[in-house]
Amino acid sequence: MRPILLSGHERALTQVKYNPDGDIIFSVSKDHVVCAWFSHNGERLGTYHGHQGALWTVDVDPTSTLLATGGADNTMRLWEVKTGKLLKTWDFPTSIKRVEFSADGRQLLGVTEKRSGHLGTIVVYEIDPDPEAEQTDEQSLRIVCEDSKPTVAGFSYLAHYIISGHEDGTVSQWDAKSGELLYNAQVHEPDMLITDLQWAPDRTYFITASKDKTARISAADSLEVLKTYTTDTPLNSAAITPVKEYVILGGGQAAMDVTTTSARQGKFEARFYHKIFAEEIGRVRGHFGPLNYVAVHPQGTGYCSGGEDGYVRVHHFDKPYFDFLYEVEREQAQEQANL
């Protein structure tokens, strides 16, 4: 199917997210506005106004009632999805680079930027899922990262751990109750910024993307690297597809170098790899700037990508996507059927 082009933003996209039902896409961009779109036709549902600076991150709770955002105006905000009402604003000394709800939606974490004498931190708030309720100002947990600045973070299954990716290419595992550092692993090349961390549907493993041109899948409990996907371009994002065993990687020449290279040279393509065999199976072109984020429909029926070029491209997978199987997978399926 032809991709749907969402051209409501005026500046580079920074994050796009599907809600758990997959019917709505939330997008944030450097133009200070949060947009909500219908995923099946690309119609805009509404916008959320209030942020005073570029937006870096967005997340929606599992019931699609609450929306969290964070940005360069040093605030993290909570909105009501339905009405667009601003429910809560938390102020910080530096900008918010990443927000994420836990699987049950009762906790919200934020990653703060390291700047002007402030170390990078990961903060956690208890969230009341009722949109009418007063949200707390009290941080239930505050982790200060002294060694290396965290860039991305998220909750593991059952909110056991908080996993964070750092600018030095390491991944840390924290106890989500006590904030204690349990383990730190050099998952990517040293001093290669980790740009994204996305979870598998059951949050037992996650994929990280890095400037070292690779994406890797690691297990949440052991931090063991299970798979490595090597590309020829710095990566900004990586997502795991449900239903089919694929991963989608996005990236391209760094935005500042783009003017000196042709679109072809920039490698602004979404790349599909087989999750288990780590082999490239396809590419999707379209953006004329690097892909800043790729998100997969929770039911695995499509994906969308937000680019430095200011567009969100929404793709719905066609039949061949679902039909494609490696010979050994077909064997496996046959065996399953025979049982």
Added chain:
Amino acid sequence: MAHSYENLPMEDDEFDESQIDFTDIEEQYQVRLDEGLDAFVVIDGLPVVPDDSKAKLVKFILRKLNSVGKVKDDGVHMPVNEEGKTEGYAFVEYNAPSEAIAAVKQLHLTPLDKRHVMQVNKLTDIDRYGREGRIEEDYTPPKVEPFAQTEHLRSWLGDAEGRDQMVMFRGEKVGVFWNNKEEAPEPVVDRENWTESFVQWSPQGTFLTSIHSQGVQLWGGKAWSRQKRFSHPGVNLVDFSPNEKYVTTWSHRPLQVDENHPVPLLSLEEDGKNYIIWDVATGKPLRSFTTLDVPTSTDAEGNPVKKKMQWPTFKWSSDDKYVARMTQGHSISVYELPRMNLLDKTTIKIEGVMDFEWAPATPKRDGIKTYEQLFCYWTPELGSNPAKVGLMTIPTKEVVRTRNLFNVSDAKLHWQSDAGYVCVKVDRHSKSKKSLATNLEIFRVKEKGVPVEVVDSIKETVINFAWEPKGTRFVLITTGEIPAQTAVPPKTAVSFFAPEKLKGGAVGNFHHIKTIDKKNSNAIYWSPKGRFVVVASLQSQQSFELDFWDLSFDKPKDEAEKGEKDLNASLQLMATAEHYGITDIEWDPSGRYVATVASAFRHHMENGYHMYDFKGNLLREESIDRFKQLVWRPRPPTLLSKEEQAEIRKNLRNYSKVFDEQDQAKKNTADKAVIEARRRLLQEWLAWRESMVRMLEEEGAVIELNGGKIPSEEDEGAEEIEEIVEEIIEESEEVVP
């Protein structure tokens, strides 16, 4: 009172130098002068004669000695022993040391008569080398090195699968690989910093040449050990003779060889030279030359035209017997190997000569039984004389054929690989000098009297031309007028030519087969075995096309058009491909594969290579950071006779059956390995996933197991309600009469 000019004391001016005693200074700085013995030579090997006939002998040798210089009056001293006989030697004094040196150079080892050979040496040399103690009195026989088996330099030809090797230069690494078609090339050897600028194969593939600031090294054998080393500081370019016997090295900087800058194997003679010609077998220099200044010419507006250096400057005859260099506009110097002496001690004067090319094979002209090599040259219009193309035979230096041409602005010489034809591509300008057109003058070298055929049907400028190797067909690319100041290069047209088929297999006149218009192509690459040709656009910004043509395509009978039959060609475009950023094309020596390269020498976009088969099917593509070179290892000419080759061709079907089976078997095992690996990966993954799911179930992770959605009561009893909404957009009523 201050000293003014007027009252300076007069005495100071009358200063007498002789009054001062310099002896101490003179002693300290005395230069030990030559004792004047440099003008003396010693002559040995003279006949022993009685005293009375000594004068006669002196007179006799003086005649020889005076041929190189002037011997001083009474300059010959021939000692006589007690028996009143001469001793067979003499001391001779020349007027100047330079004459003595000339005498040693030219007269040493000149025969006087049947029994006597004159040996001439410098007196100082006798003193220097022959002084007591310098030479051991006892004879020690020279040590004969025990025979050491060297490596087999052509072992790669014995590959069981008949694969070809290629060298790849990427980043700082140089590696030699076996070509494995679709599969990743199999490494043979891979070394960091093997070369400093580029790598080059010798023409028959025996050696791999690496270039260093100190010189050139040749590598080969199974272990890729160093075979030879030619020290030439600052070397830029290397050229082999066709049979790998000799190597020419060139540096743009003149060599500096003296006591302070000793270079192994080079002597003072090489000082100031740019070219060195080496003997590959011994590793020693044969002769060195300086770069000739190309006469600077000016273009129409009077600006000096920057001439590109011709490389190779020293051109080899096909059998390594001669090497020749042209002095543009004047002459061609032909040197004989292995002595590197100028043929007949003179250069061949050809006034105005612009270019020359040796025949790439030993020509077999009709009715010529003796040994000969040919070269072709051309001269431009000089005064009222027309431009000329000539064929000269060596060693007799006879001109066997010339042809006069008019209105020539440039000419290029293209030999066919068997030396059967030479095509002279003549760019001719109209009388007004405004438009250009190209004529092809094809010399049929092997036919009696060397007839010339002219193809003058081409209306545009030919920018590229190539003969089919070992064949009689050719391809050329033409372009129209180049519009001034446009960034877009003009469109080109590709034309194919083939000779008429005559009875008895003779080659008839050349005819135009087909022209393909509106192309961007600029390069022609024939398969080394002929028949197939790749026409491409190289180093272009917009176009990266590759067209794979077959010139002997077997058309189904009913499709064969009438009138096509009498031409020796049947043209078919087999495939078209595109390789972004392509800079080079390389056919493998067997004509089975084509490698296309996007080299980091030219640009930094998507460096890497593509591998096609001869039909233009893409087998493999790989992009490699800073990929610079891919060069196939050449093969020496086949040892099979024509009959044996024909036999193989006849039975090709049987052979290919075996090869297909081998390929299939290999593929199956490779596939099997890949499938095994995948199966293992899949099993591991599924097992791990299962353990995770179990763990989640134990922990009671309901949301996680539901794919991130909070399962609710409603969901379980959920019922899908299909709602059909009909919207009436417009309703109109019409009355039908």
